[in-house]
Amino acid sequence: MRFFSDNAAAACPAAMRAIEEANRLDTAYDGDRWSKRLDEAFSTLFETPVSTLWVSTGTAANCLALAALCPPTGGIVCHKDAHIENDEAGAPGFFTHGAKLMLVEGDGAKVTPQALAAVCDRVRADVHQVQPAALSITNATEYGLSYRAAEVAALGSEAKRRGLGFHMDGARFANAVAFTNQHPADLTWRAGVDALSFGFVKNGALNAEALIFFDPARAAVVERLRKRSGHLLSKGRYLAAQLLAMLEGDVWLDNARAANAAAAALAEAAGPERLVTPVEANELFVRMSPGEAGSLRGQGFDFYDWAPGEVRLVTSWDQDLDSVGRLAAAIRAL
Amino acid sequence: MRFFSDNAAAACPAAMRAIEEANRLDTAYDGDRWSKRLDEAFSTLFETPVSTLWVSTGTAANCLALAALCPPTGGIVCHKDAHIENDEAGAPGFFTHGAKLMLVEGDGAKVTPQALAAVCDRVRADVHQVQPAALSITNATEYGLSYRAAEVAALGSEAKRRGLGFHMDGARFANAVAFTNQHPADLTWRAGVDALSFGFVKNGALNAEALIFFDPARAAVVERLRKRSGHLLSKGRYLAAQLLAMLEGDVWLDNARAANAAAAALAEAAGPERLVTPVEANELFVRMSPGEAGSLRGQGFDFYDWAPGEVRLVTSWDQDLDSVGRLAAAIRAL
Amino acid sequence: MRFFSDNAAAACPAAMRAIEEANRLDTAYDGDRWSKRLDEAFSTLFETPVSTLWVSTGTAANCLALAALCPPTGGIVCHKDAHIENDEAGAPGFFTHGAKLMLVEGDGAKVTPQALAAVCDRVRADVHQVQPAALSITNATEYGLSYRAAEVAALGSEAKRRGLGFHMDGARFANAVAFTNQHPADLTWRAGVDALSFGFVKNGALNAEALIFFDPARAAVVERLRKRSGHLLSKGRYLAAQLLAMLEGDVWLDNARAANAAAAALAEAAGPERLVTPVEANELFVRMSPGEAGSLRGQGFDFYDWAPGEVRLVTSWDQDLDSVGRLAAAIRAL
Amino acid sequence: MRFFSDNAAAACPAAMRAIEEANRLDTAYDGDRWSKRLDEAFSTLFETPVSTLWVSTGTAANCLALAALCPPTGGIVCHKDAHIENDEAGAPGFFTHGAKLMLVEGDGAKVTPQALAAVCDRVRADVHQVQPAALSITNATEYGLSYRAAEVAALGSEAKRRGLGFHMDGARFANAVAFTNQHPADLTWRAGVDALSFGFVKNGALNAEALIFFDPARAAVVERLRKRSGHLLSKGRYLAAQLLAMLEGDVWLDNARAANAAAAALAEAAGPERLVTPVEANELFVRMSPGEAGSLRGQGFDFYDWAPGEVRLVTSWDQDLDSVGRLAAAIRAL
Numbered sequence A, B, C, D: 001m002r003f004f005s006d007n008a009a010a011a012c013p014a015a016m017r018a019i020e021e022a023n024r025l026d027t028a029y030d031g032d033r034w035s036k037r038l039d040e041a042f043s044t045l046f047e048t049p050v051s052t053l054w055v056s057t058g059t060a061a062n063c064l065a066l067a068a069l070c071p072p073t074g075g076i077v078c079h080k081d082a083h084i085e086n087d088e089a090g091a092p093g094f095f096t097h098g099a100k101l102m103l104v105e106g107d108g109a110k111v112t113p114q115a116l117a118a119v120c121d122r123v124r125a126d127v128h129q130v131q132p133a134a135l136s137i138t139n140a141t142e143y144g145l146s147y148r149a150a151e152v153a154a155l156g157s158e159a160k161r162r163g164l165g166f167h168m169d170g171a172r173f174a175n176a177v178a179f180t181n182q183h184p185a186d187l188t189w190r191a192g193v194d195a196l197s198f199g200f201v202k203n204g205a206l207n208a209e210a211l212i213f214f215d216p217a218r219a220a221v222v223e224r225l226r227k228r229s230g231h232l233l234s235k236g237r238y239l240a241a242q243l244l245a246m247l248e249g250d251v252w253l254d255n256a257r258a259a260n261a262a263a264a265a266l267a268e269a270a271g272p273e274r275l276v277t278p279v280e281a282n283e284l285f286v287r288m289s290p291g292e293a294g295s296l297r298g299q300g301f302d303f304y305d306w307a308p309g310e311v312r313l314v315t316s317w318d319q320d321l322d323s324v325g326r327l328a329a330a331i332r333a334l
Helices: A013-022 A033-046 A058-069 A091-096 A113-121 A149-161 A173-180 A216-228 A237-270 A290-298 A321-332 B013-021 B033-046 B058-069 B091-096 B113-121 B149-161 B173-180 B216-228 B237-270 B290-298 B321-332 C013-022 C033-046 C058-069 C091-096 C113-121 C149-161 C173-180 C216-228 C237-270 C290-298 C321-332 D013-021 D033-046 D058-069 D091-096 D113-121 D149-161 D173-180 D216-228 D237-270 D290-298 D321-332
Strands: A051-055 A074-079 A100-104 A131-138 A165-170 A195-198 A209-213 A283-287 A304-307 A310-314 B051-055 B074-079 B100-104 B131-138 B165-170 B195-198 B209-213 B283-287 B304-307 B310-314 C051-055 C074-079 C100-104 C131-138 C165-170 C195-198 C209-213 C283-287 C304-307 C310-314 D051-055 D074-079 D100-104 D131-138 D165-170 D195-198 D209-213 D283-287 D304-307 D310-314
Touching: A013 A237, A013 B013, A033 A051, A033 A209, A033 A237, A051 A058, A051 A216, A051 A237, A058 A091, A058 A131, A058 A165, A058 A195, A058 A209, A058 A216, A074 A091, A074 A113, A091 B216, A100 A113, A113 A131, A113 A149, A131 A149, A149 A165, A165 A173, A173 A195, A173 A237, A209 A216, A216 B091, A237 A283, A237 A310, A237 A321, A290 A321, B013 B237, B033 B051, B033 B209, B033 B237, B051 B058, B051 B216, B051 B237, B058 B091, B058 B131, B058 B165, B058 B195, B058 B209, B058 B216, B074 B091, B074 B113, B100 B113, B113 B131, B113 B149, B131 B149, B149 B165, B165 B173, B173 B195, B173 B237, B209 B216, B237 B283, B237 B310, B237 B321, B290 B321, C013 C237, C013 D013, C033 C051, C033 C209, C033 C237, C051 C058, C051 C216, C051 C237, C058 C091, C058 C131, C058 C165, C058 C195, C058 C209, C058 C216, C074 C091, C074 C113, C091 D216, C100 C113, C113 C131, C113 C149, C131 C149, C149 C165, C165 C173, C173 C195, C173 C237, C209 C216, C216 D091, C237 C283, C237 C310, C237 C321, C290 C321, D013 D237, D033 D051, D033 D209, D033 D237, D051 D058, D051 D216, D051 D237, D058 D091, D058 D131, D058 D165, D058 D195, D058 D209, D058 D216, D074 D091, D074 D113, D100 D113, D113 D131, D113 D149, D131 D149, D149 D165, D165 D173, D173 D195, D173 D237, D209 D216, D237 D283, D237 D310, D237 D321, D290 D321
Parallel strands: A074 A100, A074 A131, A131 A165, A165 A195, B074 B100, B074 B131, B131 B165, B165 B195, C074 C100, C074 C131, C131 C165, C165 C195, D074 D100, D074 D131, D131 D165, D165 D195
Antiparallel strands: A051 A209, A195 A209, A283 A310, A304 A310, B051 B209, B195 B209, B283 B310, B304 B310, C051 C209, C195 C209, C283 C310, C304 C310, D051 D209, D195 D209, D283 D310, D304 D310
16 A cells, blocks of 8 residues: 555546547647647636646756756755755756755745745855855645745745745645645745746646746746757647646646545544644655554555654555555554 | 658557556656566567666657767767757757767768768867767668668777767667668667667657667666656656557567558659658658649648758658558659 | 967066066955956957956857857857867857857858858757857957958848857957957957957967956856856956056057068968968968978977868967078978 | 955965966977976875876866766765855856755864765665765865864775765865874875865965876866866966976975964964864954954954854965064954
């Protein structure tokens, strides 16, 4: 019973049907009928004109966005636990040609305006020090917390005041929307976000992520970078079709709600004492001795050791409810 | 009726079935059961132990290979018409951190040992000039010619003598194998090739290309580069499954034979006078006045203007035989 | 008797005196009294406000300029014989993060507007091809020719029409000014040049080159790149002092005139038959059999074999007139 | 009276004489008589065969060394206060093509074997995380501490055990040698150091730093990188001559001793209470209120505000003893 990550779940029926439907001749790259509808579909969702690029991975989405927002000589402020810092093999350095990640600390992997201001204020404005050029946050965070729109807006305001571009790694953006019940627009561009990596793969797509630019002018250079980094698939229509299919009827939101609900059930079973952070998406970070973790594994549950005395449980859009119930019971019985 | 390119055809039934079969929970990235079988499957095909990485595009396959074979300070000898020079948006420069493409000329976009030797001999061995570090050829070439094993071996020998790595861009490798009827091993490692971009997308896959290293030790660094460039999909199993399914029962070869046969039929219709180069794969380069091209387009045929007075016709694995017959007739009637 | 290159001559008295004078405590980097006077001094010379950065090498000057004028995704049009293509070890690729040199041919290593237009017109405007972003010419050229102001202006006009930045590698700019007797402003910004690598080392400086931006706004990013590439010397005042000293009293022009005069004397001795190109600066390219070259070397003359049957002779600001006379006689006696 | 930094002092007599002596025609780049003697001179000093490259700045020396020791995909462990992290404008990212600085903490800007082990042990060996490839320490440190040979050896041993290259930023290496009175060999290669940026500019050179590789084989690639990064001066002989002249008769050591002695005199005046760290080179970090700092400045002393309540005083090889005495008295009088 897998609670290891949401990154290996099956593709959802809507995505698979979309692939079937796209399996006919059309124009290559992003000239096809599906790709051409992307901007409109996401503009509708976000209630503002956006530019949308499909890519195959979240790392590509994140790093293309960062390359658009930060020059090689610049710095990107992010949390020390950020995915771009810890889990992308140095891809930000590759895509930006050596820009610097400027790390901040903060509870639950959240960046605060104060932390942002502090790291920027420490930088001398001379040519000897790398100047911050962008802010990147993850929503939901690497600790499963969801930023509220007001929190994002406070960061956006601080970022704008300092002339920083603002990127949101939304590998689990759907889960954050589902949890906060706030509008995608309020969580992003209305709060100052310039670029969003809108994750679909963890949420039921096969291989399609959406990279959204709220200022369409910024997308032009990224279209070149997407090709230059080998991310312009010739049969891109299959990716576009998945995204469209998951937007339609709010499949993306239903999937995220299902994953969140499974996590909430486990959170209730674990109880506040064991939880490292509140459960605000589809991830739980649970205090647990090695013995307890071993006991759960002995019962067939698969999950990740996050830190000493701490495990991570992740639920997926298709998490089997029976296994959730059994894991909840097993946790209660620890 | 599309003869524009083979890069937008539908995915073949074997590939689509494989995607269906892979649509279940497994381990992420390349830890799944399909990915784990790749090395064995391609080692069997090539009759030698190989390392195989799936990627989503030919550009990624080519440029990861080049990054493995050439340091940032080095040069890559290739034909001036090579895809890596003309159609990858500078991706080789991106992946290699600025290595230099050293261009040679040659009929039909072929590199000869003489041309390779000449470009290398022009380089002074001092620190002021970029030293050649790798050779990259395309098979079948950008002009639809297939290298024979002996030609590859002559290049391989020259490359080895000079200490160059040897990469083959095999976006249409299947078509070259089908045309020459020579063994994949004879066309690659037995002839000195170190890395092969083995194309599947143009030949009926949805989004999977195979990057083959004949010296498995070389693949280790590329595994990091694949992640670092955003090309490690979390649900990589769908790519591996496509590759395996197309290897099984030689689907890849049957598909290529079908495309080649369609091209051969058109070539016969065009006649040697009109053909810029012999048709040795699934592409034709046909001399044609603008008026003639316009006439064909008026009859519903879609194709690419390659050069003044020259058009390119490409056939796909699933080229409709009726449309082939009609185009053949239309060409005859010009 | 050295006619090998002008790159190893002694530093001229003005430069050496300047170093002595700067040998006192002042502010580090470019905050010192000499560095602070650079902009004014060069603005006076060029009759327009310019930004000036000292650097230690022509390669640094060229490549910092190119990095300012061309993004990593772009292309730089230059002659196939350009120094940036042949003699800088791939430095343009390093500083620009992989931008592409787009080579043109042309007599005497000159770029013509027609050649510029042709190479640009061959590029499709799609994302698959690198788009030209800058033009770089060398004045005097690698074949010792000096562009006239009208020639530069024709290139500048074509470049501007196409939105290209315009860089001049002026390693021997002084020699070109001396030969054409045209104003530095007419040869540069009035003709559309955006950035000039104004060479002083070949012309009698010890280690100081001037990088000039005619739009001072462009210099800001380069100040960061200069530091980032390790080219911001802490004791930069010695470089600034050399440049100022060589501007004062037109030492730079006198030095170039002396070198040109020596070359002209040799050119007269060689006669038009032997000269590959007219001598318009301080370099001669002389047709000569290996036997003839050997004979001259046997008489103690040191020079460079440029191409089969062709040698290069270079004169310096301090070329010994006696040795010039002897070489002229020896050439006449061939 | 300047106690701001040692980076802007005048060049010492030996260096200036060397420049005069080198001011004659010789071979360009590093083919001249002075450059050719470098390896031997430094091999004698270090009692082992070394390769030596002159460069113009410490940033160039550091980053060329790092590029030799760490691939683009790798990580470089260093102190969070390291010059390469804080004061080189992201140059390590530029020269290494995006390698990651992995920061550790430690008193007095020193790295300990424990800190090195801890940061390495936190890294998973998978492709998602950047793997450490090199260690870089600064000696004397950014807080003016000198590593003892045994400390370096403990780090070297830990580094070797983990397969890391080992670089020492020796911008003030001479000061560390002078303070510890330990042999340069014991502080470097005998302790496992692979590459040393041996600083001369802060110690009395005009524009010459020495980059030393204790495994000469490593230097070959760096010779290309030096050219590729624009750091191969055509008149390199002036740099080589300075280095040789400062080695001769131990000028480098005498200069460092003089600077250290001046710092020691100030340290005695300040007393242990005010000193943030022991004074083990030519830098003092002194606790001081803004009012006290203002008072000293009012008396004509120039220095750097290092941190809140903390100023930095640096002495140079030619520090005027009278000004040292006056500053010592002024500090005592606070």
